[in-house]
Amino acid sequence: MTSLTQKLSALVGAAFEGQGLAKELGLVRVSDRPDLAQYQCNGAMAAAKQAKKNPREVAQNILDALEGNAAFSKLEIAGPGFINLNITDDFLKSHIEGSQNFGVTAISPSEKVVLDYGGPNIAKAMHVGHLRAAIIGDSVRRIMLFAGYDVLGDVHMGDWGTHMGMLIADYLRLDEAHLVLETDINDAASVHALMEDMAARYPKASGEAKENASLKAEALEATVKLQNREQPYYGIWEKIRDVSVAGMKETYARLGVHFDLWKGEADVHDYIAPMVEEMKTKGIAEESDGALVVHVVDEDDNKKIPPMILYKRDGAVMYGTTDCATIVERVKLYNPSKMVYVVDQRQALHFEQVFRAVRKADIVNDHTELTHAGFGTMNGKDGKPFKTREGGVMRLEDLIQMATDKAYARLDEANLAADMDAHERSDVAHKVAIAAIKFADLQNQRQADYVFDLDRLTSFEGKTGPYLLYQAVRIKSLLNKARDAGITLEGELIVEEGNRELLLLMTQFPEALQLSINGYAPHHLCEYVFKMAQAFSSFYGNCHILSEADEALKVSRLKLCEMTVAQLEKILELLGIYAPTRM
Numbered sequence: 408m409t410s411l412t413q414k415l416s417a418l419v420g421a422a423f424e425g426q427g428l429a430k431e432l433g434l435v436r437v438s439d440r441p442d443l444a445q446y447q448c449n450g451a452m453a454a455a456k457q458a459k460k461n462p463r464e465v466a467q468n469i470l471d472a473l474e475g476n477a478a479f480s481k482l483e484i485a486g487p488g489f490i491n492l493n494i495t496d497d498f499l500k501s502h503i504e505g506s507q508n509f510g511v512t513a514i515s516p517s518e519k520v521v522l523d524y525g526g527p528n529i530a531k532a533m534h535v536g537h538l539r540a541a542i543i544g545d546s547v548r549r550i551m552l553f554a555g556y557d558v559l560g561d562v563h564m565g566d567w568g569t570h571m572g573m574l575i576a577d578y579l580r581l582d583e584a585h586l587v588l589e590t591d592i593n594d595a596a597s598v599h600a601l602m603e604d605m606a607a608r609y610p611k612a613s614g615e616a617k618e619n620a621s622l623k624a625e626a627l628e629a630t631v632k633l634q635n636r637e638q639p640y641y642g643i644w645e646k647i648r649d650v651s652v653a654g655m656k657e658t659y660a661r662l663g664v665h666f667d668l669w670k671g672e673a674d675v676h677d678y679i680a681p682m683v684e685e686m687k688t689k690g691i692a693e694e695s696d697g698a699l700v701v702h703v704v705d706e707d708d709n710k711k712i713p714p715m716i717l718y719k720r721d722g723a724v725m726y727g728t729t730d731c732a733t734i735v736e737r738v739k740l741y742n743p744s745k746m747v748y749v750v751d752q753r754q755a756l757h758f759e760q761v762f763r764a765v766r767k768a769d770i771v772n773d774h775t776e777l778t779h780a781g782f783g784t785m786n787g788k789d790g791k792p793f794k795t796r797e798g799g800v801m802r803l804e805d806l807i808q809m810a811t812d813k814a815y816a817r818l819d820e821a822n823l824a825a826d827m828d829a830h831e832r833s834d835v836a837h838k839v840a841i842a843a844i845k846f847a848d849l850q851n852q853r854q855a856d857y858v859f860d861l862d863r864l865t866s867f868e869g870k871t872g873p874y875l876l877y878q879a880v881r882i883k884s885l886l887n888k889a890r891d892a893g894i895t896l897e898g899e900l901i902v903e904e905g906n907r908e909l910l911l912l913m914t915q916f917p918e919a920l921q922l923s924i925n926g927y928a929p930h931h932l933c934e935y936v937f938k939m940a941q942a943f944s945s946f947y948g949n950c951h952i953l954s955e956a957d958e959a960l961k962v963s964r965l966k967l968c969e970m971t972v973a974q975l976e977k978i979l980e981l982l983g984i985y986a987p988t989r990m
């Protein structure tokens with residue numbers, strides 16, 4: 408299936424070809440000046456430059472060739488040689504009627520993609536930094552899946568570093584390992600108790616180790632023993648991991664974030680030694696000051712890229728080492744054409760080092776895409792990274808709870824969900840909270856920092872998730888009323904003054920989707936879905952629907968409502984947002 412602008416580009420491109428010019432010059436896009444025309448083509452300018460001709464003359468020849476084509480209701484030259492185009496209502500209607508799957512064609516053949524957007528560290532509470540990764544990454548996963556990619560989302564937990572050794576050493580030294588081992592994974596209270604214990608214990612142990620060299624040495628020794636899978640270290644670690652995973656799964660489920668793979672750094676441990684051996688054989692892993700490193704500088708670097716450390720002097724493996732080994736595993740198990748990391752922008756250097764190291768070591772081939780899709784910081788209203796009121800790290804669980812409380816208050820204020828029982832009302836409040844959090848995050852350009860302003864983002868007005876939910880619910884309730892009144896939606900879609908803008912906009916979904924895929928950037932879809940909701944509002948303001956006396960118009964308008972809400976909900980789903988049936 409071809410998008411509307413692709414069809415128009417083909418028509419105009421053929422006209423260029425007919426003049427002995429490249430058909431690519433006929434590229435048509437949505438007009439920058441909707442007051443002048445629906446579409447524009449700037450190819451005559453470029454063509455004239457190449458052929459040293461007058462651009463208006465070239466444009467005129469193109470228009471002459473297109474004259475009489477049933478697709479166009481207006482063909483005009485503007486300014487120095489821009490071509491302005493409007494399409495006929497019939498052309499618009501038949502394009503829409505011929506579109507399936509909202510005009511989106513799945514890529515073929517499919518391509519395998521590994522998406523890395525988790526990164527929570529076991530034994531630690533998840534914090535808001537993990538929220539952005541999850542929200543953006545899960546949306547990218549949904550978007551690419553919808554576009555036909557074969558996507559594997561990996562949570563890639565941080566579960567193998569010195570922080571684990573430190574924690575285990577502390578339990579053993581205080582003779583409290585039973586607190587871990589006796590935890591009942593099927594009992595939420597028991598899981599919660601251990602999570603709390605670990606969350607308090609880790610900073611304590613880490614602080615003590617900074618002061619006390621022998622505690623530090625003990626922690627390091629425990630890390631090495633753990634990595635050699637010695638007991639009781641490994642047994643304690645396994646339990647900690649299982650309990651943490653149970654906690655994480657619950658949090659991600661509340662957020663509606665899905666992972667296909669629940670792997671962690673520990674899973675790739677056995678790939679490290681052979682990988683390093685091979686790097687040594689190839690001569691790219693080198694001794695430096697007792698450590699083993701890979702030099703990743705490039706001649707054209709304009710900033711300093713330090714070597715990536717494989718083994719520290721004390722023999723511990725580093726963050727970069729596990730990330731390289733993870734790529735070894737991903738190539739071996741899935742052989743993806745793209746590996747994309749949705750991780751904090753501040754880790755850009757780390758990924759630069761890792762990507763260079765694996766390319767140097769020929770772990771991936773030249774065609775494999777490696778991308779760090781970095782994101783900015785979520786700040787508080789003070790412009791500093793979002794914290795609790797006391798200045799501590801805000802936990803993800805607490806943030807979701809805050810948003811949910813606020814959603815309840817908003818529903819009260821707007822007198823919504825008033826006649827519902829507690830169960831339904833809590834479902835609506837949860838959906839509003841998730842929509843608020845996710846849309847506030849996703850609407851920003853990925854790399855930008857943004858301010859988390861709970862009052863603003865939970866509002867039912869403005870560019871917010873709750874506003875979009877409200878629009879979707881309003882349309883659904885209109886359709887329910889029509890159904891209750893016995894109106895069937897049999898009849899034709901009629902393009903009219905009051906709905907043309909909405910219909911034209913609805914045909915632009917494939918382009919917005921493509922932009923989001925190209926940049927791993929859901930904000931394009933956010934922008935688009937918000938415009939759609941606004942265009943629907945204008946249509947709703949322009950046209951009577953249930954009160955329309957003309958039956959054919961009434962049915963056409965209801966059909967448009969049905970199409971709009973289906974497309975709206977599809978896009979919201981791609982953003983990980985779900986509308987309730989009523990509100």
Ligand code: ARG
Nearest residue numbers: 523526527528563565730750
């Ligand atoms: N665990 C890391 C952190 O909390 C994030 C991991 C991101 N993913 C990766 N493959 N390095 O900072």
